[in-house]
Amino acid sequence: MAKNECITIIGYEESGSIIQNARHLYLEIPNNAQILESIYSAKTLRTLIFVGYNDHKLSGLFQHFRRLRTLTLSSRYGELKEIPDAIENLIHLRYLKIRNYHGDGLPENICNLCNLQILKIKVGSEDRFMKLPQGMSKMINLKHLILKEEGYWTHLFEFPRGIGRLSSLTKLSRFYVGGKDDNQRCELGELKNLNHLQGTLKIYGLGNVVDACEAKNAEPKKKIGLRDLDLNFFGDNLENHGGRMVTDVSVMNALEPPPGLENLAIHWYCGTTMFPNNWIMSLAKLRRLTLRGGLNLEHLPPLECFSSLNI
Known part of the structure; x- marks a missing residue:
């Protein structure tokens, strides 16, 4: 790597001419500090790790560094509440990571980043x-x-x-069924074509699934790269417990897991029975089974059928 390609600037440090050839920059801006004009001379910048106290300085960065491939945004003390619309200028971006984000949404024009391959978002605790x-x-x-x-x-x-x-997805940490607006609610069937998923998938809001047909459309058994699957049956309608007892059973029956699954967790399931016969063959490699909140279960699953299970 050539000299001065990797630069760290914290606070009011003057970068001078050394930043002109920088390709990778760590930039930390204290509260109320201004970004030095010399920063913008880095015309060939490809990586930017920005740590700041608020978001009002980001728009200028997005205007100047349009050739970025990798961008990490982080805040201190929970001040990063909005991503400026100017982020759509970063059309070459491949990797975007946003840490400690306290906004209630992302700007719609972030979807114009058509070359983006990796999007990571970590939200604030409160x-x-x-x-x-x-x-x-x-x-x-x-x-x-x-x-x-x-x-x-x-x-x-x-x-x-x-x-x-988004049929190119190989990593989807979680998926949520439902939504506040019924006209725009996300259905479980959206998972149907995401057959390249690997590793871990957590599905939330299964209590919002209308019927078994919606669950069957998801075709989880075709996601053969999955090793860990979390099924969370918590739903928006907490009062419809009686109806859930019937619906959850039919939904569970339709969610046949993929072969090769090693870890399965089921949360807040309201049904009385679990694991239909079509599931048993799919769980031959199951090592760990977690059941949480299944208060209506009349019988435990036939654990002797799972030869690889660690008990």
Whole structure:
């Protein structure tokens, strides 16, 4: 790597002429500090790791560094609440990571980043809801969509309709069924064409699934790269417990897991029975089974059928 290609600037440090050839920059801006004009002389910058106290300085960065391939945004003390619309200028971006984000959504024009392959978002611990943009179906080159939260509370991400068109996805950390607007609710069937998924998938909101047909359309058994699967049957309608007892059973029957699954977790399942016969053959390699909140279960699954299970 050539001299001065990797630069670290913290606070008011004057970068001078050394930044002109920088390709990778770590930039930390204290509260109320201004970005030095010399920063913008880095015309060939490809990587930017920005740590700041607020988001008002980001727009200028996005205007100047249009050739970025990798961008990490982070805030201190929970001040990063909005991503400027100017992010759409970064049309060459391949990797975007946003840490400690406290906004209730992402700008719609982030979906114009058609070359983006990896999107990682980690939200603040006290925030409980974030809406993903409706136009995400345009991000056809996206391979990794990783959503996480600080702390122990599960954060609610509202997924848009059409996310099932992202058929290049290999990593999807979680998927949410439902939504506040019935006209735009994300259905479980959006998973149908995401057959390249690998590793771990957590599905939330199965209590919002209308019927078994919707669950069957997801075709989880075709996701042969999955090794860990979390099924969370918690739903928006907490009062419909009686109806859920019937629906959850039919949904469970339709969600035949993929072969090769090693870890399975089931949360807040309201049905009285579990694991139909069509499931048993699919779980031959199951090593770990977690059941949480299944208060209506009349019988435990036939554990002797799972030869690889660690008990």
